[in-house]
Amino acid sequence: MLSRSRRSAAALLAVCGLAAGTLAACGSGPSGGPAVVTVLGSWTGDEQAGFLAMVRGFEHRTGIQVDYTGTRDADAVLASDLKDGNPPDLAVLSRPGELRQDAADGTLVPIDAALSQQRLARQYAPGWRSLMQAAGPSGARHYYAIIVKAALKSVIWYDPAQFPAGDLSALRSPSLTWDQLTALVRKLARGGVTPWCLGLEDSSDSGWPGTDWIEDIVLHRSGPAVYDQWIAGTLPWTSAPIRRAWQIFGSVATTSGLVRGGAAAALVTSYGQAGQPLFTRPPRCYLDHEASFITAFYTQDQLGGSPHAHPRPRTDFDFIKFPPLSPAGQGSAEVAGDLLGMFRATPAARKLIGYLTTPAAQEAWIRRPGSGALSVNRLVPLRDYPDPVSRELAADLLSTASVRFDASDSMPQIMENAFNNAVLEYLDDPGQLGVILSGLDQVRKASY
Amino acid sequence: MPAAGVAPPAPASSPAAPAGPGLAARGGWLRDGTPGQLRRLLLTILAATVLLWLAATIVVQGLHSTAAAVRDQDAPAFTDATEAHAVLSDADRAAWQSFRSGEAQLTGPGQQYQNDITTAGQDLERLAALAPSGTASQQLQTVSGQLVNYQSLVEEADAANRADIALGNASGHDLGYAYLTYSTSAMRDPQGGLLASVDGLTGADKQVLDQTLRSWWASPVLLVLVAAAAAWVLFQIIWAQRFLLRRFRRMISPPLVLAAVLTAGLLAWVLTTALSAESAFGAARGTALPALTRVWQSQTSAVNAQAAALRAGQALSADLTSARDVGALPAGIPVLAAAIAGLTLLGFKLRLDEYRR
Numbered sequence: 001m002l003s004r005s006r007r008s009a010a011a012l013l014a015v016c017g018l019a020a021g022t023l024a025a026c027g028s029g030p031s032g033g034p035a036v037v038t039v040l041g042s043w044t045g046d047e048q049a050g051f052l053a054m055v056r057g058f059e060h061r062t063g064i065q066v067d068y069t070g071t072r073d074a075d076a077v078l079a080s081d082l083k084d085g086n087p088p089d090l091a092v093l094s095r096p097g098e099l100r101q102d103a104a105d106g107t108l109v110p111i112d113a114a115l116s117q118q119r120l121a122r123q124y125a126p127g128w129r130s131l132m133q134a135a136g137p138s139g140a141r142h143y144y145a146i147i148v149k150a151a152l153k154s155v156i157w158y159d160p161a162q163f164p165a166g167d168l169s170a171l172r173s174p175s176l177t178w179d180q181l182t183a184l185v186r187k188l189a190r191g192g193v194t195p196w197c198l199g200l201e202d203s204s205d206s207g208w209p210g211t212d213w214i215e216d217i218v219l220h221r222s223g224p225a226v227y228d229q230w231i232a233g234t235l236p237w238t239s240a241p242i243r244r245a246w247q248i249f250g251s252v253a254t255t256s257g258l259v260r261g262g263a264a265a266a267l268v269t270s271y272g273q274a275g276q277p278l279f280t281r282p283p284r285c286y287l288d289h290e291a292s293f294i295t296a297f298y299t300q301d302q303l304g305g306s307p308h309a310h311p312r313p314r315t316d317f318d319f320i321k322f323p324p325l326s327p328a329g330q331g332s333a334e335v336a337g338d339l340l341g342m343f344r345a346t347p348a349a350r351k352l353i354g355y356l357t358t359p360a361a362q363e364a365w366i367r368r369p370g371s372g373a374l375s376v377n378r379l380v381p382l383r384d385y386p387d388p389v390s391r392e393l394a395a396d397l398l399s400t401a402s403v404r405f406d407a408s409d410s411m412p413q414i415m416e417n418a419f420n421n422a423v424l425e426y427l428d429d430p431g432q433l434g435v436i437l438s439g440l441d442q443v444r445k446a447s448y
Numbered sequence: 449m450p451a452a453g454v455a456p457p458a459p460a461s462s463p464a465a466p467a468g469p470g471l472a473a474r475g476g477w478l479r480d481g482t483p484g485q486l487r488r489l490l491l492t493i494l495a496a497t498v499l500l501w502l503a504a505t506i507v508v509q510g511l512h513s514t515a516a517a518v519r520d521q522d523a524p525a526f527t528d529a530t531e532a533h534a535v536l537s538d539a540d541r542a543a544w545q546s547f548r549s550g551e552a553q554l555t556g557p558g559q560q561y562q563n564d565i566t567t568a569g570q571d572l573e574r575l576a577a578l579a580p581s582g583t584a585s586q587q588l589q590t591v592s593g594q595l596v597n598y599q600s601l602v603e604e605a606d607a608a609n610r611a612d613i614a615l616g617n618a619s620g621h622d623l624g625y626a627y628l629t630y631s632t633s634a635m636r637d638p639q640g641g642l643l644a645s646v647d648g649l650t651g652a653d654k655q656v657l658d659q660t661l662r663s664w665w666a667s668p669v670l671l672v673l674v675a676a677a678a679a680w681v682l683f684q685i686i687w688a689q690r691f692l693l694r695r696f697r698r699m700i701s702p703p704l705v706l707a708a709v710l711t712a713g714l715l716a717w718v719l720t721t722a723l724s725a726e727s728a729f730g731a732a733r734g735t736a737l738p739a740l741t742r743v744w745q746s747q748t749s750a751v752n753a754q755a756a757a758l759r760a761g762q763a764l765s766a767d768l769t770s771a772r773d774v775g776a777l778p779a780g781i782p783v784l785a786a787a788i789a790g791l792t793l794l795g796f797k798l799r800l801d802e803y804r805r
Contacts, residue, residue: 073640204630
């Protein structure tokens, strides 16, 4: 796969060698190409286009080329790259747990030098800044990643145009509780349409949409304190709050008639396609519990089966916040973010890291209609979001009093993988819950 | 060689012996009358011969290295990447067939799956050996990581399937099939799946191959350079011959005639070899490469087709054999150029010697 120019140069050099001393014109040295930053991430399709739009200004301004590889199996690929000792310069990490692990073992390089501390303090809330930091091999805390984009996870989506009109106000009520939502769901089910859309498939990360369900139930039922203990590995999986959360999730996912296609269909339905039935005429499900980034999929879906019409925000899809299951769970929200860490410290990689934290870079992505991206940079104005739904999501993301990062993403990677797989096993055989939770506790004891 | 019975001509200017090795005397050896003209002609022909040697060497070496690169590097990289796509696609089909037929209970994803994965692994190994560091290497690493990930999902499917069977789950072994679905998704996701990544490699390799086959070195345009250099040599030799005929009234100089014949022969040799190579490049570009691409496309659309059919990639290599084979030309060029120069020197030496006597 040598390039043509390199081969031509090699041929010319060979000839020059033959005619050394007789043809001075042959003597041309190799030219240094532009600096390149290699980036590995899980963004593909529109998300990839969003990131490339984000870095385009950087490339123009600096002449540095950003060579991005996007695959849904980025974690597995990164693990393989690290094992081979040839990681990319920068890689997207969707898990603070992974960030902490890689920082502690020295795989990640601190990025403090690439960032202006004062600017960071002005632009990012303390909670988000804390997420970018981790303890290095010496135990000292450094910045090891930046948050490229964020998502609000505690949301439930519906189609305002198709949701039964008589129940719309109840659904939109700011004081909606889980019990009220459950009653509404059962009423919808009696109407002949399965209320919930659900899809757990995501290649090697399959199962995470189920973990999001369980995490939201834990957070909104038992509150942030219990949630934090669970993440920290001090609360057993077999404890009452966690077991109860699984059971509540099971009451939705494994109860006949509540999930479109039943648990078997949910196992093999992609999370990105799970919400498509919201937009068929008539709808085949009414509610979809997905993170804010799902709007990127919705805007690509067909509206009413027409390949030329796509759902529009507010008109065809809107959201409610995940309702509290108890007073302890009020006012909290689960969030997630894509962190970008540095595995090879090069001047070009440092420059890119510095650039991506700026409001200008963040705006380039969030401005794209249907991108589903949210920025946690406080200097990015809400008016820059392209539609009212994303504006509202961004406002909620920045204003929610008690924000908690995705629990599974915050756990050690082994624990997270076990959690994902456990959700799949639970849906396959809900009767095994006791065995599954005991198994998770075994992993907890070994991985913390 | 003076012709019998013909008196030596009176030199246009006296070939006076130099008085000594003075600077002025040395500087005048090109300007002095007929000997100076002879020396100037000789130098011109020698310079033209050197130019011919350089032009022919550059063209033949460029052609040779281009053909070698296509045959040893670009074409194998393209066919390996293409084959990797086909066998991976077939591995997915084979795994599903094994599960559907119930064979998986005893043999997991099956022997065909194992064979396909082994072949894909070998393809990727060869690609890694051919890939330079940089983007292509990074892409290969991505593909390798995705392949490991795909295999682990199939293994999970196998384990879950066996567990379902052991538990006597009569509901259709949902979890095993679920994992198999995830493995298929990991492979076939058009946005960043394993096959999409392999296609990225194939596309890059095809682009490089295509560019090489259309490169300057594979183009007859460069031959004009050689032809021009040879024409200049021939013209100078003929001019010298005429000069000798007029000035010395001698018969045609045999060494110069031989030099002219060798020049024409060298040109014919270079042209024949280069045009034959160009024709081979054209065949590869116009026939073998599109044929291989067609086979690949049909394989993509029908995963059940035999992956071995893709071995048609060998036709591409066969086409390029003749392009790569420049025979003894690389050695012949300097020998013939030296012979032309030597004969020219000889042809002029005889005349110049007359002035030294």
